[in-house]
Amino acid sequence: MIQAIAFYLLATVSVVSALLVVTAKNPVHSVLWLITTFFSAAGLFVMLGAEFLAMLLVVVYVGAVAVLFLFVVMMLDVDFVQLREGYAKYFPLAAIVGLILLAEMIVVAVAAAQGGAARGAELIPATDVSNVEAIGRVLYTEYVYIFQAAGLVLLVAMIGAIVLTLRYKPNIKRQDIGRQVNRRQSDAYANVQAESGKGVTLEDLK
Amino acid sequence: MFDINLALQIAAPEALLAIGSMILLMLGAYGGEKLGRVVSLLAVALLIGAAGVAANAPLGMVFNGAFVSDPMSVYAKVAIYLASALAVVLGDGWTRRNGIARFEYPVLIVLAAVGMGMMASAGDLMSLYVGVELQSLALYVLAAFHRDDGRASEAGLKYFVLGALSSGLLLYGSSLIYGFTGSMRFDEIAAVAAGGAETGLIFGLVFLICGLAFKVSAAPFHMWTPDVYEGAPTPVVAFFATAPKFAAMVLFARALSEGFGGAHDQWAQVLVIISLISFAVGAFGGLAQRDIPRLLAYSSIANIGYALLAITAGTQAGLQALLLFMTFYMVDTLGFFALLMALSRGGRPIRRIADLAGLRKDKPVTTIAITVLSLSVLGMPPFAGFWGKFYVFGAALQAGYWIVAALGLVASVVAAFYYLRIIKVMWFDAPPEGEGAVDPSPRDAQWIGWAAAAFSFPLVLIALTWLEPLARNAATSFGAG
Numbered sequence: 166m167i168q169a170i171a172f173y174l175l176a177t178v179s180v181v182s183a184l185l186v187v188t189a190k191n192p193v194h195s196v197l198w199l200i201t202t203f204f205s206a207a208g209l210f211v212m213l214g215a216e217f218l219a220m221l222l223v224v225v226y227v228g229a230v231a232v233l234f235l236f237v238v239m240m241l242d243v244d245f246v247q248l249r250e251g252y253a254k255y256f257p258l259a260a261i262v263g264l265i266l267l268a269e270m271i272v273v274a275v276a277a278a279q280g281g282a283a284r285g286a287e288l289i290p291a292t293d294v295s296n297v298e299a300i301g302r303v304l305y306t307e308y309v310y311i312f313q314a315a316g317l318v319l320l321v322a323m324i325g326a327i328v329l330t331l332r333y334k335p336n337i338k339r340q341d342i343g344r345q346v347n348r349r350q351s352d353a354y355a356n357v358q359a360e361s362g363k364g365v366t367l368e369d370l371k
Numbered sequence: 372m373f374d375i376n377l378a379l380q381i382a383a384p385e386a387l388l389a390i391g392s393m394i395l396l397m398l399g400a401y402g403g404e405k406l407g408r409v410v411s412l413l414a415v416a417l418l419i420g421a422a423g424v425a426a427n428a429p430l431g432m433v434f435n436g437a438f439v440s441d442p443m444s445v446y447a448k449v450a451i452y453l454a455s456a457l458a459v460v461l462g463d464g465w466t467r468r469n470g471i472a473r474f475e476y477p478v479l480i481v482l483a484a485v486g487m488g489m490m491a492s493a494g495d496l497m498s499l500y501v502g503v504e505l506q507s508l509a510l511y512v513l514a515a516f517h518r519d520d521g522r523a524s525e526a527g528l529k530y531f532v533l534g535a536l537s538s539g540l541l542l543y544g545s546s547l548i549y550g551f552t553g554s555m556r557f558d559e560i561a562a563v564a565a566g567g568a569e570t571g572l573i574f575g576l577v578f579l580i581c582g583l584a585f586k587v588s589a590a591p592f593h594m595w596t597p598d599v600y601e602g603a604p605t606p607v608v609a610f611f612a613t614a615p616k617f618a619a620m621v622l623f624a625r626a627l628s629e630g631f632g633g634a635h636d637q638w639a640q641v642l643v644i645i646s647l648i649s650f651a652v653g654a655f656g657g658l659a660q661r662d663i664p665r666l667l668a669y670s671s672i673a674n675i676g677y678a679l680l681a682i683t684a685g686t687q688a689g690l691q692a693l694l695l696f697m698t699f700y701m702v703d704t705l706g707f708f709a710l711l712m713a714l715s716r717g718g719r720p721i722r723r724i725a726d727l728a729g730l731r732k733d734k735p736v737t738t739i740a741i742t743v744l745s746l747s748v749l750g751m752p753p754f755a756g757f758w759g760k761f762y763v764f765g766a767a768l769q770a771g772y773w774i775v776a777a778l779g780l781v782a783s784v785v786a787a788f789y790y791l792r793i794i795k796v797m798w799f800d801a802p803p804e805g806e807g808a809v810d811p812s813p814r815d816a817q818w819i820g821w822a823a824a825a826f827s828f829p830l831v832l833i834a835l836t837w838l839e840p841l842a843r844n845a846a847t848s849f850g851a852g
Contacts, residue, residue: 269574273547276570310382310434314489314501317389318508321482324396325512328475329527 172212179205192238200231217296378433381440384425384448385488391417392481399474407474411463414477418456418484422449425488432494436556439494439625442845446694447491447621451614454701455484457709457819458610464815465606465712471517480610483509487618495555496545499622503541503586506618507534510611514603526602533595537585544578547571548630557630565633573637579626580641587619588668589645589675590652597656600668605720608664609708612671613701620675620697624682624690628849635685642683643775649676650782657789661723663711666789667704670748673786674700677779681763684770690846692766695838696759699831703748703756706823710741713812713820721809724793729802733809737817738797740824745790747827750783755831 182201189195203226210219294302304312359365379386395417399410425448430440459477466472486505493499511534515527549555551572552563564572581592588596600608627638653673660666678700681693714721714730714737721727731738747754752761760783767776802808826834 273571273574276574277550307435308437308497310378310437311497311501313389314485314498314505317482317485318501318505320393321479321505321508321512324475324479324482325508328473328479328512329515329518 168212172209175205175208175212179209192243193235196231196234196238199234200227203227203231215296217300377429377431378438381429381431381433382438382492383428384421384452385485385492387424388417388421388452388481388485388488391421392478392485395474395481396478399478402474404472404474407472408463410474411459411477414459414481415456417481418452418459421484421488422452422456425449425452434494434498436494436558437498438489438492440492441848442841443621443625443690443694443849444491446841446845447617448488450698450701451487451491451617452484454614454617454705455480455487455610457705458606458614460815461609461709461712461819462604462606464813465604466516468813469517469604471519471604473516476513476516479509479513483513483610483615487614490618490622493622493625494557496549496557497555499626500538500541500545502622503619504538506615507538507586510534510607510615513607513610514599516607517604520602522602523604526599529595530599530603533585537582537592539582540578540585541582544575544580544582547575547578551575557626560630561632564631573634576631576634576638577641580638580645583619583623583626584645587616587623587675587678588672589679590648590672591645593649593652593672596672597660597665597668600664600671601662605664605708605712608667609705609712612667612704612708616671616675616678617697617701620678620682620693623679624693625849627682628685628690632685639683639685642679643772646676646679646683647775647778649673649679650779654782654785657786660789661725663722663724663727663793666724667707670786670789671704673782674748676782677760677763680767680772680775680779683772683775684766686766686770687843687846687849688762688766688769690849691839691842692759692762694842694845695762698838698842699747699755699759699827702823702826703744706740706744706820706827707748709816709823710737710744710820713737713816715810717807718810724796726803727793727797728800730797730809732802734812736821737812740821741797742794743824743827744820745793749787749790751787753828753832755827758831758835 179202182198182205185198186195186202189198203222207219207222207227210216210222357365391413395410395414398406398413402409425445428440428445430442430445432439459480462476462480463472466476483506486502486507486509489498489502490506493502511527511531514530515524517523545555548560551569552560554560554563585592600612603611627635627642631638649672653669653671653676656672657666657669660669674696678693678696681689681696683689684692711721714727714734716726727741730741743754747756750756750760760779764776764779767773767779
């Protein structure tokens with residue numbers, strides 16, 4: 166009973182907040198709703214017995230990705246009014262496409278409910294190993310190929326970010342710590358015998 | 372569990388390229404731009420070496436079915452790696468001449484080649500997706516490589532946004548397929564889909580097809596192609612008009628024939644529609660183009676239609692036709708872009724058809740080469756392109772798709788008009804007034820273009836006797852790794 170209540174609560178919250186992500190007027194609000202969606206999805210993961218994935222979702226998506234989004238959205242100079250300009254114009258077309266997709270999804274959902282999704286697969290037997298252990302056992306063995314390839318994808322993303330953004334500017338003034346540390350007193354200033362009352366000109370300092 | 376040594380032997384080409392790319396990256400990062408040329412040379416050697424390793428590596432299925440090595444993937448990989456090596460050569464010269472040379476260019480091409488090898492060998496939905504992502508991510512960066520050029524940045528951004536959308540479709544389709552079959556592996560999916568797929572599975576399959584159609588730029592998922600071809604640096608376009616298309620078509624064939632062989636009737640009708648729209652868009656869209664890269668973009672859309680027709684046949688003859696067609700298409704396109712890069716007038720690259728006027732006087736050999744390649748792409752016998760289409764139409768007729776084949780022929784005739792226009796402008800139009808002669812061509816691009824033309828005719832007649840049995844062997848032992 167309490168499980169059912171928790172499930173429906175979390176499911177409703179995640180669907181509603183997902184809707185609000187796309188309908189919120191202010192992108193900052195969208196990101197905040199996105200965080201709510203992630204949290205309720207994490208709750209659903211916990212109910213499935215996947216605590217580790219729930220933690221990952223919160224740490225990675227809420228902690229890193231969503232906060233990064235928030236930074237980007239706040240730093241970009243987006244004109245929210247201008248962003249909304251085409252809304253009324255494109256709404257009818259978008260509504261038609263959305264309705265068609267919705268109808269198709271319902272057909273699939275009904276098919277899934279009747280035929281039963283994944284009926285061809287046997288259920289994974291419940292074992293006493295923890296989430297982390299279960300993932301750890303297959304990640305570097307059965308899925309090592311995919312895991313390494315995903316690493317390569319990240320490498321490409323990193324190279325790409327550097328290629329597209331890093332610029333070497335030859336005339337820029339950079340801090341050279343070695344030179345700073347090696348600077349001696351004699352390089353920095355010299356004693357000039359200045360006569361009293363005459364002042365010092367630039368020529369004397371050369 | 373599996374034998375990791377055997378697995379590494381079978382996946383040796385990818386492992387070699389992955390490790391090699393990291394070494395090249397370190398070499399470039401620590402050696403600076405002084406070593407740029409060395410990195411390019413080593414990348415070419417690495418890609419050619421990987422092609423050799425791919426041809427000799429043992430066949431089989433490893434990593435729990437995620438990686439399949441069969442004659443088809445070997446054929447595709449050799450072709451892909453060699454095309455990538457040519458793209459490095461073309462790009463090295465071009466970026467140097469345009470002052471944007473950076474050592475990351477060959478490294479990214481090598482990493483894209485790893486992704487394409489994964490695509491050609493994908494045995495389950497996960498390696499399909501990761502391979503596609505690895506390849507596309509490298510291509511997004513390459514498209515925007517000329518980052519101070521507004522059009523290149525626009526091309527990169529467009530390609531990225533639409534590519535991300537297609538990846539979303541691909542993932543959604545994959546998750547539905549997984550949900551309805553309970554497996555990621557194509558052979559296990561095939562067991563569930565053996566007696567025709569049910570509604571949910573078809574829904575997932577259609578999403579998968581749409582996602583892949585985006586990647587091969589088949590109409591109606593082609594919107595990005597002309598803009599990207601126009602804006603991205605020319606050697607990069609030469610690269611992604613060829614090797615990634617080949618990889619994606621092999622992936623297409625494998626996912627559909629191997630994973631959904633039993634549901635052929637259901638996916639064949641989707642592919643027929645996609646290829647018919649591609650014929651129409653490619654043939655009629657190309658007519659209005661004045662810009663050569665845009666024209667080639669529409670040409671590639673039409674050609675992808677023919678390649679999809681070969682898959683639609685769903686027979687061994689179809690797969691053989693796919694391999695031969697894509698090989699010849701790749702050679703023609705690479706040659707075309709190489710010659711386009713070799714031509715400039717007064718320091719400005721020639722990009723419009725009208726700029727080709729009077730080329731006959733300045734560059735007779737290049738003019739002959741472009742003529743040969745044009746005739747080949749439009750499918751005039753006995754040039755290479757004709758043989759590709761010959762096998763495709765043969766396979767389609769055998770499988771009973773004669774209406775589609777007939778419409779394909781009509782599209783071919785319409786498309787012939789714009790290739791003939793290029794030939795007419797080059798041979799018969801007077802050179803533009805008040806402009807100097809065509810500049811001397813850079814040797815690398817010019818020789819690659821000439822070689823491609825020589826392959827299109829007459830070398831193709833010799834190559835065919837050797838490629839035809841190879842492709843047939845690849846098609847008959849498809850998936851039997």
